[in-house]
Amino acid sequence: MDALLLNFFNPEIAAKVWPFLLQGFWTTLLLSAIVVPLGLAGGLAIAVLHSLRIRWLNWLLIAYVDFFRAFPPLVLLIFLYFGTPFLGLDIPKLAAVAFGFLLNTSSYYGEIFRAGIESIPAGQTAAARSTGLGRWQTLTYVVLPQAVRNVLPDLVSNTLEVIKLTTLASVVALPELLNNARQAQALTYNPTPIVIAALMYLALLWPIVRLLSRLEHRSVGGR
Numbered sequence: 001m002d003a004l005l006l007n008f009f010n011p012e013i014a015a016k017v018w019p020f021l022l023q024g025f026w027t028t029l030l031l032s033a034i035v036v037p038l039g040l041a042g043g044l045a046i047a048v049l050h051s052l053r054i055r056w057l058n059w060l061l062i063a064y065v066d067f068f069r070a071f072p073p074l075v076l077l078i079f080l081y082f083g084t085p086f087l088g089l090d091i092p093k094l095a096a097v098a099f100g101f102l103l104n105t106s107s108y109y110g111e112i113f114r115a116g117i118e119s120i121p122a123g124q125t126a127a128a129r130s131t132g133l134g135r136w137q138t139l140t141y142v143v144l145p146q147a148v149r150n151v152l153p154d155l156v157s158n159t160l161e162v163i164k165l166t167t168l169a170s171v172v173a174l175p176e177l178l179n180n181a182r183q184a185q186a187l188t189y190n191p192t193p194i195v196i197a198a199l200m201y202l203a204l205l206w207p208i209v210r211l212l213s214r215l216e217h218r219s220v221g222g223r
Helices: 002-008 011-051 055-070 073-087 093-118 122-130 135-150 152-172 177-188 192-221
Strands: none
Touching: 002 192, 011 055, 011 093, 011 135, 011 152, 011 177, 011 192, 055 093, 073 093, 073 152, 093 135, 093 152, 122 135, 135 152, 152 177, 152 192, 177 192
């Protein structure tokens, strides 16, 4: 048992690598704080544009969503960071990761928002328009609040996946938590940094998991 603890949670190694892992943790928080709002905004824009019912625009949106949902995000990050210099563009690591995640996550958020908008009966839109509200006012004050409430568990669930997806940023050596943990493991020849990183991810994601569980139970109970 002592050998197991020393191998997977060595206190001496943990004390040495903790500042390095903490630095990576803050970078992970920063990255999450950037990519989640960008994905939500991009997805909402896609859903709103889709609700305009313009045929040629809808075809473009469908092509965008299908392509980036099918395209592996890891390959996308590699292409954006390592491929764009050949096009004469020098994109910083954080910007490349944020843009790559925007393309990927907005396609998923867009489908969630679209499902929420389409779940609102057409009669509510007609009733709102009959009171004198314009198209955008109806969408903003009547449709979207109800649509977001209907798909809130799905939005939280996807946000959870987006935060876990940030571990892919290590492929471009962005100093986030997983990248720093892997470097620390390579230097110490001990898995303790990976174990600590896993516990830090658990501490970050567990509250979101509990929130999702409450929202799902509330959604089931309201039916």
